[in-house]
Amino acid sequence: MGYICLTVFLFCVSLLPPAYLRYYPFRSIAGLPTRRFLIGGHLIIFLLEFILLSLLFYRGMLTFDDGVFQKLYYFCYMPHFLLLIFTIRPYWFRHLFVLGLQAIYMISIHTLALEVFKLLLPQAWMFNRFHLYFVIYLTLFLLGMPLMMRILRQLFTPRQLLGKRPSFWLYLGPVPLLLCYYHGNAGYMTLDPSLLFLPSIQLYTVVTRCVLLLVGLFLVMSIRDGILQVQKMFCLKERNLQLQEQLTQLNDYAVSLRQEQKELAILRHDSRHQLRMLAELVENGHYREAEQLLLRLQEEMVKK
Template sequence: MNENSFNVVFTTFLFLLALLPAVYLRYLPFHTILTPKVRRHLLRGYAVIFFAELVISLLLFFFGVLSYSFYTFKSFYIFCGFLPYFLLNLCLIRPYVAQHIFILGMQFILSATVSTVSILLVLIFTGESAFFDYFSSYCALNLTIYLTILPIVRPFFEQIFLRFSTISTDRFWVYICPLPLLMLIHDIYFSASAKILAVRHLFPRLLLLVSGVLIALTAWRGLEYILRQAATTERNLMLLTRINSIGEYTRTLQDKQARLAIVRHDLRHNAQMLADLISRGEEDAAMQLVKSMNAQIDATRVEHFAGNPLIDAALSVYVRQARQKDIAVEIKVDIPASFTAEVDLSLVLCNLFENAIHAEEDEPPSQRAIRILSRTKGASLFFSIENRTSAPVPLNADGLPESKDCLPDHGHGTRSLLLFAEKYGAEFFTKQKDGWFSVLLHVPAVERMER
């Protein structure tokens, strides 16, 4: 091998370094769902792969096992540049096989485009016969172009899974992931040559880029459509839940009205008995009768928690459920009697309250508690629901509690909050402190309605 040793080392290092932006793009869609431990393992694995490929490549070059040529680097680019990192992602980021394949295909289309542009720019000054003499310039240019376009393509790779994480899309990815993968295999098949094909395959590479853009748009728009359909279904389910809650609230009122009718019917008899006991000096028996009458009257009392009828109905239903499960409930609600978002907010409240009740079932009976607080300041509404927790609550990519798959209709509380925030421009965040888990909601502009 007549090439200068330093040039071989520098070019090989620069070539492998130019592959790392592609590795970053394949990691980016999953980074929010990874634990710190998995992230550390991935970064260490990437470093090990990079330096292992560098050392092994240099050894193969210097011992003459492989020729130091453009074809060798092309083979490295097709196989070594993608396969080890891809397999590492499959092993450590699970279970997202279809998503990994889709991202690999989309990233390869981007990489092929960047590589083609870089080769064409170098060929302008060198020509095909002298191209490999300036291969390090190609590597540097490829890396520069990739880093330049990274901010443009990053939102797609970063959001393609995160934006639609509130809905189940596994089947969608199974169906769509073969498209970019088959294009990847097709391009590799026709690129497996020692020749420089960037000029000859320029038109197919342009079609490859166009196809990649169309696949990206199809995936994004398709998922948006699925999200809208899921939102519609979600709202229908929430409305059904709300109807059931109102039905239960109505039955409670009817039961109290029936009790009140009995109290009114017995009031005259109880008054006569009380007068008779007092006249005979039986004070203890009279006090027992008074207590019994008070208990009967209290049983007919309808407990109100808010001046808004919809919010009050939602709270009444779930306060009753919480008390049946020995959960202490504290409610201090200052809320307008009527406002534009009252229906949607009552649905969110129903779901979050139900989630809090389910969470408290895992706590010891003596430590179960839920607090609901709200206040209105100017045109803004501040709302919070808190429940006791003895263990850290795992959060998803949106900062909300992860759904419990074992529960029926799991995930509705968090999704309803996301939809409400998007519709009304509301802000929310969660907090875990001093044994309490809190969901806080700020609705910036609450418009009053005339009744």
């Protein structure tokens, strides 16, 4: 029973770091209540799965055969996946993209852990000592997490997540998962266990996983550079719109200035005409008419 609990415990623990990696790119828009909810949800899922799997193994409904944990992974990781996508939404295809990147990392760590396991503990490998594998896997996974977090750190910014969702994620989101599916069905896991110790097979698996890692890395870099380029284009467009608005304001000001100059010219012309009339009235001794003209001019000035 102790071996069962230890192995199942390590298996359930191995699901938690990947869950955090999937959350990490979305951390910038997750508030404190959301974070607490996710932590509580993942812990509850962990406890329920640990209890359920321990009982199933203890009662003999599950056995420690080759591939049992590989099959259990798809079932046991699904609640962690659904918890995040329904808590931080509606970024469905971006969640798929991050899930694919995380799967690429997990497959690579899994392959490396298997090679280390076979190299250092060949007897334990032959007798399915899974708890030793999980110890190696968790150690390698945690050692590589800082690098993976650095890669995912700037994948999404709050502005990208909260702004308009680009349509290209609909087509790009599933790409890493499709790559993982292709590599996962390359026939490596269906080989005779004795063949897995052949140097050629070991070299092949390591090289293919390295290629998969490089493809994932280049994909992330391409996405980041593409998004930055799109942001620069949007910023340039905003600046152009601002400049256009400023030019429109300047044009309106110039039009109003020309109109005022035109009105001022008319006013100067009228003023000269009225001054001539006033001078003629004074010269001819028509003081009353001159006074009335001055009063009328004063009223017009007040109205203006």
